[in-house]
Amino acid sequence: xxxxxxxxxxxxxxxxxxxxxxxxxxxxxxxxxxxxxxxxxxxxxxxxxxxxxxxxxxxxxxxxxxxxxxxxxxxxxxxxxxxxxxxxxxxxxxxxxxxxxxxxxxxxxxxxxxxx
Amino acid sequence: xxxxxxxxxxxxxxxxxxxxxxxxxxxxxxxxxxxxxxxxxxxxxxxxxxxxxxxxxxxxxxxxxxxxxxxxxxxxxxxxxxxxxxxxxxxxxxxxxxxxxxxxxxxxxxxxxxxx
Numbered sequence: 001x002x003x004x005x006x007x008x009x010x011x012x013x014x015x016x017x018x019x020x021x022x023x024x025x026x027x028x029x030x031x032x033x034x035x036x037x038x039x040x041x042x043x044x045x046x047x048x049x050x051x052x053x054x055x056x057x058x059x060x061x062x063x064x065x066x067x068x069x070x071x072x073x074x075x076x077x078x079x080x081x082x083x084x085x086x087x088x089x090x091x092x093x094x095x096x097x098x099x100x101x102x103x104x105x106x107x108x109x110x111x112x113x114x115x116x
Numbered sequence: 117x118x119x120x121x122x123x124x125x126x127x128x129x130x131x132x133x134x135x136x137x138x139x140x141x142x143x144x145x146x147x148x149x150x151x152x153x154x155x156x157x158x159x160x161x162x163x164x165x166x167x168x169x170x171x172x173x174x175x176x177x178x179x180x181x182x183x184x185x186x187x188x189x190x191x192x193x194x195x196x197x198x199x200x201x202x203x204x205x206x207x208x209x210x211x212x213x214x215x216x217x218x219x220x221x222x223x224x225x226x227x228x229x230x231x232x
Contacts, residue, residue: 034219043207043222044161091159097218102149102168105211105220107161 002028002098006108013084014116021079021111023050023094029074030096034105035067038091050077084115118143118210122223129198130231136183137193137226139208149211150184151220152193156204164206167191195228203230 003026013019023033031052036044048069049057056069066088068080077096081088093110097103119142129135141150152164167175167184174182179196195202208223 032218038159043224044220046219046221049219093159093161095161095220102166103218104163104166105218110159 002026002096002106004094004096004106004108006092006094006111008111009109010112010114012114012116015085016083018080018082019084019113021081021092021094021113023077023079023096023108025075025096025098025106028096028098030077030098031074033071033077033094033096035069035077035079036093036095038093038110040091044093047079052077081113084113086115089113089115118145118148118212118221120208120210120221120223122208122226124226125224126227126229128229128231129195131198131200133198134194134196135198135228137195137206137208137228139191139193139223141189141191141208141210141223143189143210143212145212145214147213149213150182150191151209151211152180152182152191153207153209153222154202154204155207155225161207165193198230200230200232203228 005024007022033050035047038044047062050069050071052071058064071077094108095105097105121140148169150167154162165177181194183192205225207225209220
């Protein structure tokens with residue numbers, strides 16, 4: 001298999017502050033990464049596709065100015081939640097497809113964000 | 117756009133018995149991938165099994181097998197000899213083969229409980 005890490009695993013912040021979440025592919029390169037949001041007892045909803053060296057592609061209804069995505073290298077994508085509000089509290093998960101065959105996606109362990 | 121439907125929010129099964137989780141999907145594409153993912157309480161997404169639509173043979177992985185009915189757009193997961201460690205949320209997912217459209221579309225999930 002392959003390993004994708006996320007940092008931090010948990011973060012608590014105050015309303016109005018910004019929070020950065022990192023997603024790293026540890027043993028493979030990923031030109032594309034995906035960011036999902038998961039509310040309690042619900043499914044994963046794709047927020048955006050992160051593209052190395054170019055702008056991210058956001059899903060309909062996702063505010064690109066609020067959820068800033070930067071894919072700085074072939075192993076790192078970051079999601080910054082700007083001016084966070086309590087309704088942004090959620091579980092954020094990233095995934096990265098590994099080249100070859102079915103290009104299986106490997107998931108990070110997720111980041112739980114709590115905005116007070 | 118593709119949609120994935122899981123009509124069973126919750127299922128339970130006696131340990132060592134067999135259980136089948138249902139999934140239907142809608143697409144106009146002829147080639148695609150279908151997946152079953154497991155999300156245990158740790159929230160880490162784990163790939164259980166994958167099916168390529170162009171393959172008629174149903175995929176199997178040890179105690180896990182699928183019943184893929186392409187014409188009916190049905191993709192059920194059978195878990196044989198259920199074990200306590202199988203308790204988790206199970207998500208059915210669709211992925212296009214169109215270049216640049218690798219995102220996963222998830223169903224709403226089925227929570228599986230194993231009864232000792």
